[in-house]
Amino acid sequence: xxAPVCDPDHILCAWGLxxxxxxxxxxxxxxxxxxxxxxxxxxxxxxxxxTTLFQVISGLDRGATGxxxxxxxxxxxxxxxxxxxxGLARTFQLSRVFPELTVLENIVxxxxxxxxxxxxxxxxxxxxxxxxxxxxxxxxxxxYGQQKLVEFLRVLMSDPALILLDEPAAGVNPTLRxxxxxxxxxxxxxxxxxxxxxxxMEVIADLCxxxxxLSEGEIIAHGDFAAIRNDERVLEAYFGKSRRHGAA
Amino acid sequence: MNxxxxxxxxxxxxxxxxxxxxxxxxxxxxxFLLQVFLVIALAQAWNxxxxxxxYVSFGHAAFFGVGAYASALLLTWGFPWWLAVLKSAxxxxxxxxxxxxxxxxxxxxxxxxxxxxxxxxxxxxxxxxVSVTHGGTGLxxxxxxxxxxxxxYFTMFGLALGATLLVAWIHxxxxxxxxxxxxxxxxxxxxxGVNTTLNKVIAFVLSALIPGAVGAVYVxxxxxxxxSSAFEHARNIEMIVVVLFGGSGTVWGPIIGAGTVxxxxxxLWAQFPAAHLAALGVLLxxxxxxxxxxxxxxxxxxxxxxxxxRSGESP
Numbered sequence: 001x002x003a004p005v006c007d008p009d010h011i012l013c014a015w016g017l018x019x020x021x022x023x024x025x026x027x028x029x030x031x032x033x034x035x036x037x038x039x040x041x042x043x044x045x046x047x048x049x050x051t052t053l054f055q056v057i058s059g060l061d062r063g064a065t066g067x068x069x070x071x072x073x074x075x076x077x078x079x080x081x082x083x084x085x086x087g088l089a090r091t092f093q094l095s096r097v098f099p100e101l102t103v104l105e106n107i108v109x110x111x112x113x114x115x116x117x118x119x120x121x122x123x124x125x126x127x128x129x130x131x132x133x134x135x136x137x138x139x140x141x142x143x144y145g146q147q148k149l150v151e152f153l154r155v156l157m158s159d160p161a162l163i164l165l166d167e168p169a170a171g172v173n174p175t176l177r178x179x180x181x182x183x184x185x186x187x188x189x190x191x192x193x194x195x196x197x198x199x200x201m202e203v204i205a206d207l208c209x210x211x212x213x214l215s216e217g218e219i220i221a222h223g224d225f226a227a228i229r230n231d232e233r234v235l236e237a238y239f240g241k242s243r244r245h246g247a248a
Numbered sequence: 249m250n251x252x253x254x255x256x257x258x259x260x261x262x263x264x265x266x267x268x269x270x271x272x273x274x275x276x277x278x279x280f281l282l283q284v285f286l287v288i289a290l291a292q293a294w295n296x297x298x299x300x301x302x303y304v305s306f307g308h309a310a311f312f313g314v315g316a317y318a319s320a321l322l323l324t325w326g327f328p329w330w331l332a333v334l335k336s337a338x339x340x341x342x343x344x345x346x347x348x349x350x351x352x353x354x355x356x357x358x359x360x361x362x363x364x365x366x367x368x369x370x371x372x373x374x375x376x377x378v379s380v381t382h383g384g385t386g387l388x389x390x391x392x393x394x395x396x397x398x399x400x401y402f403t404m405f406g407l408a409l410g411a412t413l414l415v416a417w418i419h420x421x422x423x424x425x426x427x428x429x430x431x432x433x434x435x436x437x438x439x440x441g442v443n444t445t446l447n448k449v450i451a452f453v454l455s456a457l458i459p460g461a462v463g464a465v466y467v468x469x470x471x472x473x474x475x476s477s478a479f480e481h482a483r484n485i486e487m488i489v490v491v492l493f494g495g496s497g498t499v500w501g502p503i504i505g506a507g508t509v510x511x512x513x514x515x516l517w518a519q520f521p522a523a524h525l526a527a528l529g530v531l532l533x534x535x536x537x538x539x540x541x542x543x544x545x546x547x548x549x550x551x552x553x554x555x556x557x558r559s560g561e562s563p
Contacts, residue, residue, distance in 0.1 A: 060435060084441040092439075098432035101425075109429045110440035113422055154440055 006069045011036040011162050011193050012057070012088075017066035019052055019217075026052040027064065028217040034162070039184065039194040041208035041225070043201075045237055049217040050197045051093055054164050058090045059083045071161065089155035090164035093197075095147035095171075097154075099140035103131065106139050106150055111157040118157070125153045129179050145172035152180060156187070163187075165196045169203070181207065201229075213237065255500065259412075262503075266405050270398055282401050282469065284510045285408035286462055287490055291502035292411035293458035294487040297451050299497035300424065302431035303352065306484050307363030310370040311340040311456040313478035315463030317374060320387045320473050329395045333403065333464040340460025341453050348452035352445065355434075364484075371479035386474030387467075394468050403465050411458045416499045418451075427451055428497070489528075493535055495542030504543050 006013035012034040019027040026049045034040045044050050055061035057068055059080035068076045070088050078086075097106050104122055111118035126132045129149055134142065142150065148168060155163055165184070169177045181203065184194055198204050204211060205225045213221040213228055215237035221228045228234050266285075270278055290312065298304045315336040322332040351362045374381045381387065395403075418424040426447050429437040438444045467473045486509075494505025512531065516524035539545055 058439065060439065079443070080435075080438045081441050081443050084439060090439060092436070096433050096436040098429050098436065100432055101428060105425055105428075109425050109437070109442065112441075158441060 019064040041204040041211040044214035048214045087161040089160035093166040097139035104135040110154040145176040285404040287506040288408040289411045291490040297455035300427040305363040307367035309483040310367040311459040312463035315460030316467040319464030336464035337461035341457040344456030348449040374475035495544030
């Protein structure tokens with residue numbers, strides 16, 4: 001079945017994404033459209049299916065039905081490495097640096113095999129976040145925040161058009177967090193698109209032009225932050241009916 | 249002088265010594281060295297797939313057995329010894345292509361058990377395919393078909409050296425970096441563009457090619473092969489023990505491990521003929537418990553603790 005046509009203004013489109021785990025529906029017909037050059041937020045309570053959605057889009061979970069197009073090309077069922085080389089990269093919720101590889105190796109491995117300046121590029125990225133001196137340190141010997149930052153630098157090696165960030169600032173100290181968000185803004189200014197899972201609503205409000213809200217596997221609202229913050233379904237998903245009624 | 253240059257010079261010295269050794273050694277000593285080379289080559293092959301990618305194989309002796317039988321048959325059919333070695337290596341490698349695609353879908357203990365099963369399948373096929381293998385009776389090669397001890401010695405030496413150089417090259421290459429990333433976290437490696445399936449299968453095929461060639465020379469050395477000696481489970485254990493002893497995933501680990509284990513085994517066997525394997529087992533336990541990175545990790549840790557070690561740039 002061919003995927004529906006995605007608007008050229010959107011870099012990523014998903015239609016009717018459904019993922020079933022032995023009767024438990026983690027995703028229920030999710031429709032998502034990420035505008036080219038935007039920073040789009042994806043929020044929702046714990047267990048709402050946000051990471052599952054990332055797993056499906058990035059190709060690590062190939063058991064979903066529906067359709068996904070990236071840059072107008074159907075990618076559902078592709079291997080993660082194919083999707084990455086096509087220009088869609090992601091980070092993980094919990095840091096997944098390669099513990100027994102050095103920081104430099106961690107980043108170089110994500111670069112192109114044909115790029116002769118891959119080491120220089122990796123060192124340049126480390127320089128930008130003041131981790132140049134850690135190039136020869138093993139990944140496992142970094143602090144958790146540094147590991148998350150290295151994981152973020154790693155995905156930049158392919159110059160991706162779209163980057164999925166899964167709670168990139170979780171467990172990261174305020175200084176490194178600021179460095180991270182500054183880089184996101186800078187790269188976005190250069191044309192990169194971001195889809196970000198984040199629990200900090202201030203960050204979402206500050207960064208994202210559009211926000212999708214996922215609850216129990218369904219998109220229950222989307223729009224700009226001002227619109228979704230007062231959406232009844234969103235308040236209900238986050239605080240429950242009794243809280244809403246009590247507050248009213 | 250950095251570690252790479254020191255290693256290079258030690259390697260050159262060892263190669264020179266091994267090349268000159270036949271001039272001053274008796275047949276027993278030369279045979280002992282030949283067996284050390286055999287173990288080094290097999291350990292490097294195991295190191296290539298299991299040390300570098302983390303896919304622990306308990307059945308690489310299967311490729312050794314295939315190479316040994318292929319060589320014995322080819323020699324019987326009149327092929328020259330060197331062509332028998334090349335063809336046997338090729339047959340083992342070809343066999344590894346479909347097996348790699350099938351078994352490398354499995355992970356952890358499932359892959360290990362699948363490989364163990366492969367070795368058993370090899371042994372059973374060799375036992376039951378009597379018309380070709382002569383079953384349990386085995387194949388005996390007449391001496392006129394076989395090269396001299398010197399030729400076998402240098403061929404086995406060449407295989408050990410070739411396997412080591414191959415592992416050294418891979419270790420420093422982009423391919424090796426990708427294999428190590430697979431070992432660390434296969435999903436994350438795939439997610440940064442590493443074609444994990446293709447890389448694993450290439451490593452698996454290379455790691456089958458070496459035992460295929462080693463088995464081919466081994467059968468020339470013993471001039472006899474039967475299912476038990478071709479698909480001997482102890483050989484699988486030996487590969488693993490040697491690599492763990494020396495240091496898994498490293499270039500020098502299998503060499504240091506093979507040298508140490510073979511010398512210790514010979515000494516313990518002379519002193520405690522009834523209990524030498526038990527003594528070796530205890531020694532291995534001590535190394536695994538207190539030196540999980542193997543003997544080579546002592547040197548590596550010393551290098552890493554140097555103050556200038558943090559500023560290195562080469563991946």
